[in-house]
Amino acid sequence: MYINNRVIPVTDRQVMLMSNNPVNVAFLPAGKKINIPWGTTLIKAANEAGVEVDAVCGGKGTCGKCRAKVIEGAISEATRSEADRLSLEELKNGYVLLCQRRILGDVVLETLPSLARQESNGSTKGKIIDAALEVAPLISKTYHELSRPTIKDQVADLERILNRLPRETRAGVRLLSQVPDVLREAGYCVTSVVQEGELIALEKGNTVSEMYGIAVDVGTTSVAGYLVDLARGKVTASVSAANRQRAHGADVVSRITYIMEDDKGLAELQKLIAQTIDEIVGKLLQQSGVPAEHIYVLTLIGNTVMSHLLLGVTPVGVASAPFVPAFSGSVRGAVADLGIKSLPAYTRFVLLPNVAGYVGSDTIGVILATKIYNLPGTWLAIDIGTNGEVVLASGNRLLTCSTAAGPAFEGACISQGMRAEPGAISQVRMENDVEITVIGDAEPVGICGSGLIDAVSEMIRLGIVKSSGRIKSPEDLPPGFPAALIRRIKQNGNGNKFILAEGEREVSITQSDINELQLGKGAVRAGIEILLTELDLKPSDLDGILLAGAFGSNLRPASLKGIGMLPDVPLSSIKPVGNAAGTGAILALLSKRQMEVALSLPRRIEHVELSLHHGFQRAFARGLSFEVKK
Known part of the structure; x- marks a missing residue:
């Protein structure tokens, strides 16, 4: 274990004997704390505490992105994976890979700045298409001034409402229990909320103009949410957030593997995407001032695997030929069925249909839009x-x-890759030297996908990278080649790297990055x-x-x-x-x-x-x- 800069071996038997003992783990600068069983991995503790972690390799210790620093406390000894990805100086100073260490006592950790949660708006996920929006929503609201019951008018409360609605309208038991109180407290002046022939809510007074829904794009890397005014036909707020499932791999194959290797993996992944959507809903409501009670429906899209994980359905059928999903059609239900806690029980969801094993409802969304x-x-x-x-x-x-x-396009599996966040190199131009644009006008700490493609495209154009993808050595470049560019090519292991930014933190593109x-x-x-x-x-x-x-x-x-x-x-x-x-x-x-x-x-x-x-x-x-x- 690691105690005061010393590493002490810990046996599997010790982990087994102590696994029921709870310990405290604190995460800085997030200020989050959690009480968790002794022997739990640091990455699991971070996930449980709601601390965002990049683990693009699915916790295998091969990407080196889940770095943090142990301020104090006891953890298991360093692994071979850490020795391969952290320098001796970093290990000496308490840096670890969260996926490689177990907690053996109370611990205080400092996550790196690049791992700190970034507030983001909808632009992170891309702007929506500017198009005329046709307004005929799935939800309808109607204001009713109902007659009060009398000895001569003994129509039951529910029937008094249903008589004002289309004949096929029905109501569930949950709503039925609320009807008497709502009618009497509202003086029989109420607004009905109907979706697809079902009376899902009854509200006091006239709330016809307050009708909202949320469209959610469930991406593998990030999730975007759009708050839509269904009465006026406009988007009133948009936000995006990292998909918390990233803690178990950057791609769908890693997440399927996690499910196959861990009996609780499917439930964990469904919980994480529900938490991500709850986070997005909370930000949308805060940004707009719309109460949760006026959100009636969610439309959801995502690739086929994300759609399965959203519903808590195993996607293992698409992992190998013949790539058969558990379902492909549209699915509807109550948001509570998804584990979403930020919206009322009457809020419904519609998950758009998938096409095939790896072509999901997000493609349907693209075709539609x-x-x-x-x-x-x-x-x-x-x-x-x-x-x-x-x-x-x-x-x-x-x-x-x-x-x-x-x-790789999302910045994962790239040595210094990151999301499009402050500090990310997002644009690159080259002539006699390198010109970069950094998001937030901050000091560069990494590179996002657009910056990577710009840089490699420029390196190809100038002849720094061959058509095979190999970065040339300085001596391979022709006479008269700009000296400022030549000095940026450095030996890196068995190949070369190209330095984009120098200074306090060097940012470079390696041969491995280009191969990815x-x-x-x-x-x-x-x-x-x-x-x-x-x-x-x-x-x-x-x-x-x-x-x-x-x-x-x-x-x-x-x-x-x-x-x-x-x-x-x-x-x-x-x-x-x-x-x-x-x-x-x-x-x-x-x-x-x-x-x-x-x-x-x-x-x-x-x-x-x-x-x-x-x-x-x-x-x-x-x-x-x-x-x-x-």
């Missing part, structure tokens, strides 16, 4: 993120596929090629490419072409469309007709399973190469 299913000509829509979905629309046909882009980017962009490019091949089309046949998602919509099209992720089409035909998936969830929330379109889309879509496609491996191999443009 962009109206790509109705556009004349031939169009691609690409939602770039941890899971990259591609949609090809041509004529009356809609094809989709999911590409295993991996978490190659894998992600190669998968997306292969998906595009396969869909075009399926319809016997060429890139020149495309009328346009729509870039969706938090990542894709904030990228420079020139940089995407520079690394060869997109086919060679005119830059003017590449259009960012913001968080189209989130916009689709908003449209379905606001309009019954749009909801019907969303529910009908899976029947029109032809899904292409890339992993089983005979041409995928060749397309992927081609996609790994950086296409150097002269």
